[in-house]
Amino acid sequence: MDSIYQHFRPDEKEFVDKVIAWRQYVEDAYAPKLTDFLDPRMQQIVEMIIGTQSGIRVQAYGGRPESERKRMLLFPDYFSPETQDFQIALFEVEYPSKFVSFEHKHVLGSLMSLGLKREKFGDILIRGGRTQFFIAAEYTDFIQMEFRQIGKTTVRIVKKTLEEAISVEEEWQEKKATVSSLRLDAVLSAIYNISRQKTQMLIGRGLIKVNWKTVEDPAFQCREGDYFSVRGYGRSRMFRVEGKTKKEKWRIVAGILK
Template sequence: MESIYQHFRPDEKEFIDQVLTWKQYVKDAYAPELTDFLDPRMQRIVNTVIGNHGAVSVRAFGGYRESERKRMLLFPDYFSPDEDDFHLALFEVHYPAKFVSFEHKHVLGSLMALGLKREKFGDILIGEGRIQFFVAAELSDFIQMEFRQIGKTPVTLTKMQLGEAIGQQQRWLEKQATVSSLRLDAILSAVYNISRQKTRALIEHGLVKVNWKTVEDPAFQCEEGDTFSARGYGRSRLIRVEGKTKKEKWRMVAGILK
């Protein structure tokens, strides 16, 4: 098992152990196991730990094709999953769009205020004066009863079919860069075209997240597939590390969410 941990960061050991527990349950019970909503980094860990050729298989689904947060289903060889097995519900929020506008953070904050964990909610979709969100189906009744407002604005909910989700095709603008190291401050400086000093200040003030977790160490070592968000600068991703130049600098390709 040590070889599995070596592929990931030390602070991910607890989640890897959880994945191994799920895997063992599926083997022992010969029955499927459904996770909560996982971010893309967690999904990558699950896929790596489970692999492609064992007695346990895994699928992911978040409600629509481009979903970012997904529930994952681990299952034995006899099982053939379909969308219903992921137990997802989609709600549309009705609010006075002519008078107020909401961002992702406002909707998420109001959902979290209900006392539920982030893992119980999937993507929040906002577009053309409409708001929708995915939730674990087992919480549908609770959500319909308790979700009454965003901030101080009263709202109502309608349960929708998954096929009625607002289209949310994400566009990533690729950017090539050369950096002196794969430190977090160096990566973000190159991606957002800001000074290392400014980048370090953002990180040390808790304004930067890596894979949806706040990181306050400028020397944090980044890897392919890492997703970043910096307050005021948006989201980006380290798509590829293409090796070193003759001057021992790293060539990389990053993506910036447009």
């Protein structure tokens, strides 16, 4: 069993153990297991561990096909999942949009201030003065009773069908770069065109997340597929590592979220 951990980072061990327990539950109970909302890295880990294991399958759904955060359903071969099995509710926030506008962080902060853990709700959608969010359906009554304001603005929430989710498409601007190493400070310095010293300062102040977790080690080794979030600079992703140059530098292809 120990050998499975070599495929994952040390800080992912706890989640790997959780996935193994979910798999065991499905095997023993011969029944489906629904997870909370997982970020893309967690979804990837579930896929890797469940893989093509005979008898168990996995599907992910977050309320719309392009959702970033999704609930996952692990289930035996006999089971055929339907949308309602993912138990996701969608709410739209009604507020005086002519006079106030919200950002993702404002909605996120207000939801978490109610005592909800981040994994209990999915994507937050903001476009053209409209704001929506997905939440685990078991919290529908709670959220309708308790969600009354965002910041200092009084709001009202209205339940919508999943088909009424607004479309918010992410656009990535591709960037090619050459870096001396795959250390976090070197990679982010190249992606965002900021000095290595500035990058190290941001890392030291806890302003950088890799795969949705704060990382404070500039020597952290980046891998293909990693997501980065840099406070004040936006989000990016390492699309590909294309090998080394003749001068022993790494060629990388990254994407910066527009």
